[in-house]
Amino acid sequence: MFQSLLNQFCVISFINEFSEEPVHLGFGVRLLTDDLYRLRSHYLPLGKVGGKPAWLNPKHLPKSADLLCSVCEKPMCFLMQVCANGGESDPPHAFHRTLFLFVCRNPECSRQNDASNLKAFRCQLPRTNDFYSFDGPADPEFGDIPDPYALADGPGLCRICGCAAAKKCAKCTVARYCSQAHQVIDWPTHKLECAKAAENGSIEEEPKNPLNPFVFKEFGIEIDQEYMPGGLFDGMSDDEDDNEEDGADVDDEPEEEKAARLKEFEKFVKENKGKNVDMTKDDLDAATAEQPKDLDFEKFNKLVHLHPDQIVRYKRFxxxxxxxxxxxxxxEIEPCELCGAPRRFEMQLMPHLLTLIDVDCIGQSIDWASVYVYTCSASCRIPDDGYAKEFVAKQDFV
Ligand SMILES: [Zn+2]
Ligand SMILES: [Zn+2]
Ligand SMILES: [Zn+2]
Ligand SMILES: [Zn+2]
Structure with a gap:
């Protein structure tokens, strides 16, 4: 189970759109509390969901203002990250490459076919860098691995969300927060230790899995290739609409639907009384017939059913x-703001991720049919090897 997590570097290989390479699927993996440390930056995890971000560059983090929801302007929550370098096809400054996704926890910010409540960031590092060994992290079973955050001497991290913290508790000046909102969330816990922290100038180590009401449940990610049996989409076309399988034949129409259509017809006749409308029963059938089949939805469903637990589909370019x-x-996807190169599709989040993080309460929680991430096709160098915002789109099931 840890094989992929223990690989020296990530395993997603460079794929171009003309290749027959399969799609890579990501699945959530629940870890024992004692093993959650494997998801920390030290070990360059292949991917993770929930908890706090395992920043790739621990020094130059996104600014708090960059992590605000575009709808409510409150801090977004870390959703997931995937290590996705292109091997030899990416430039040397992108030897390590990780994508990070954030989402606003407020369900009201989740709007149909609108990704304003989501943000994606790309971070890259060359193989020789200040934070990680040239040869990748050692097996965590053996020996100590330097703490990249200590090496970075970077900004403090918010005790609630794990993002850059520019604010401190005024009483102890030790506890750090990205925002007042997160200080408020932490206060019931922190007030018990604030005086002691002021005295000691530090706070005791956090437990291994600091749960707080803001972050999502934490999982590792395993990646596998999608296996697609031949003939999966056989018989999928508009022509099939009238065949016996789907019962669309008018004679097989359920009584309730027939009644509803008749009612619709009567209403139409009533509304158009006196107007010069020449409507026959056939016109009615055409006007009130079922919507054309959503072939995209059918194809999506067929592929999801093969691997229902998939949370990410990854196919760069x-x-x-x-x-x-x-x-x-x-x-039209906006080109990269940094280098002007076109952005290309890289990965999408699937509906099962919502179930994993317990927000699948339809109509009352964050929702998506799929979230699509498009990134700079050149993997261009980011100032300070920090974090570049990328493009996100969202589709919903209506
Ligand atoms: Zn929001
Ligand atoms: Zn915070
Ligand atoms: Zn304090
Ligand atoms: Zn670029």
Whole structure:
């Protein structure tokens, strides 16, 4: 189970859209509390969901202002990260490459087909850097691994969300926070230790798995190739609409639906009384017939059913798997603000991730059919080897 987590460097290989390479799927892996340390930056985890971010560059973190929800302007919550370097195809400054996703926890900020409540960041480091060994992290079973945060002497981290903390508790000046909102969340816990912290100038080590009501449940991520049996999409076309399988034949129409259509017809006739409307039963059938089939949705469903636990689909420079044909994905993706190179599709988040992080309360929680992440195709160098915001789109099931 830890094989992928223990690989020296991440295993997602460079894939171009013309290759027959399969899609890589990510799955959530629950770790024992004692093993959660494997998801810390020290070990360059392949990926993780929830908890606090395992920053790749521990020194130049995104600013608090960059992590505010575009809808409510409150701090977003770390959602997941995936290590995704392109091996030899990426430039040397991107030997390590990780994508980070954040989401606003407020369900009201989750709007249909609008990704304003989500943000994605790309971070890269060359193989020789100030924080990690040239040969990658040693097996955590053996020996100490230097703490990249200590090496970085970077900004303090917020005790609640694990992001850059520019604020301190005024009483002890030890506890650090990204925002007043997070200080408020921490106060019931922190007030018990604040006086002692002021005296000692430090706070005792946090427990291994500091749970607080803000962060999502924490999981590791395993990556596997998607296996797709031949003929999966056989018989999927509009022509199939009238065959016996789907019962769309008018004669097989359920009584309730028939009644509803009749009612619709009567309403139409009533509304158009006196107007010169020449409507036949056939016109009615055409007007009130079922919506055309959503082939994108069917294809999406078929692929999801093969591996229902998938939380991420990864195919750099590939094509996204559209969740539905009822809404459009943006045709024009803004080019990279840093270098001007076009952004290309890299990965998408799947609905099962919502279940994993316990926000699958339909209509009352964060929601998506799929979240699509597009990144700079050049993996261009980021100032200070920090974090570059990338492009996110979202589709919802209507
Ligand atoms: Zn929000
Ligand atoms: Zn915070
Ligand atoms: Zn304090
Ligand atoms: Zn770029």
């Amino acid at each position: 590939g094509l996204p798997l559209r969740a539905t044909g009822q809404s459009e994905l943006p045709e």
